Amino acid sequence: xxxxxxxxxxxxxxxxxxxxxxxxxxxxxxxxxxxxxxxxxxxxxxxxxxxxxxxxxxxxxxxxxxxxxxxxxxxxxxxxxxxxxxxxxxxxxxxxxxxxxxxxxxxxxxxxxxxxxxxxxxxxxxxxxxxxxxxxxxxxxxxxxxxxxxxxxxxxxxxxxxxxxxxxxxxxxxxxxxxxxxxxxxxxxxxxxxxxxxxxxxxxxxxxxxxxxxxxxxxxxxxxxxxxxxxxxxxxxxxxxxxxxxxxxxxxxxxxxxxxxxxx
Numbered sequence: 001x002x003x004x005x006x007x008x009x010x011x012x013x014x015x016x017x018x019x020x021x022x023x024x025x026x027x028x029x030x031x032x033x034x035x036x037x038x039x040x041x042x043x044x045x046x047x048x049x050x051x052x053x054x055x056x057x058x059x060x061x062x063x064x065x066x067x068x069x070x071x072x073x074x075x076x077x078x079x080x081x082x083x084x085x086x087x088x089x090x091x092x093x094x095x096x097x098x099x100x101x102x103x104x105x106x107x108x109x110x111x112x113x114x115x116x117x118x119x120x121x122x123x124x125x126x127x128x129x130x131x132x133x134x135x136x137x138x139x140x141x142x143x144x145x146x147x148x149x150x151x152x153x154x155x156x157x158x159x160x161x162x163x164x165x166x167x168x169x170x171x172x173x174x175x176x177x178x179x180x181x182x183x184x185x186x187x188x189x190x191x192x193x194x195x196x197x198x199x200x201x202x203x204x205x206x207x208x209x210x211x212x213x214x215x216x217x218x219x220x221x222x223x224x225x226x227x228x229x230x231x232x233x234x235x236x237x238x239x240x241x242x243x244x245x246x247x248x249x250x251x252x253x254x255x256x257x258x259x260x261x262x263x264x
Contacts, residue, residue: 003116005139006130011233031209034112046108048172048185052097063175112203121221122259134223160199165191219246
């Protein structure tokens with residue numbers, strides 16, 4: 001599966017002096033950064049709809065149905081278990097439901113998310129929005145359905161899944177929420193973001209860098225507004241990598257709105 005990641009490339013400060021560049025370090029060490037949704041530019045990320053105003057009967061019914069489906073219990077046994085769970089978690093009161101929502105939301109913000117796109121590095125908007133206004137990089141990955149093991153890998157992550165675009169927030173269960181519920185929230189965004197054609201990988205309890213197999217990175221493309229000095233530093237960085245991906249430089253077309261890629 002070919003996926004792309006747009007990012008910044010700032011190896012020098014405003015005066016032209018070398019400075020710490022996280023992207024450079026991540027390239028050299030084959031690392032991807034998994035961020036919290038709390039840091040994303042969309043305030044609706046991982047913010048599902050919780051129906052805390054539902055009636056007691058509705059809460060009991062949906063919880064009973066969930067338990068029957070997941071555990072195969074009879075209606076009577078599932079209803080008893082549902083009532084017990086609702087009492088234990090204080091969900092028979094509005095204040096208890098609000099408290100449950102706060103705990104679930106806090107848990108969601110501990111999910112590390114790494115974003116990709118299927119949009120090729122000739123896509124102008126992706127450069128403008130995520131590639132540092134055409135001064136950054138686009139990384140091309142060839143990611144299999146199963147992430148290869150890495151002997152230096154301290155954390156593992158789920159393979160990228162496509163984002164679903166909708167006009168409605170996903171609905172999250174107050175009781176007995178599952179990994180599928182979390183995945184639904186992870187990959188649901190507003191229809192206004194559809195142009196991104198986004199995929200997301202996640203780690204359930206980790207924010208930070210995670211190693212990947214160096215062979216997954218197929219190419220690196222420099223934005224069309226990257227300065228020569230910065231491009232030279234990028235070339236040097238790639239020469240120092242364990243496996244050398246192809247290097248391209250985006251260039252504006254002369255007679256139309258578009259980009260072409262020059263192999264370097």
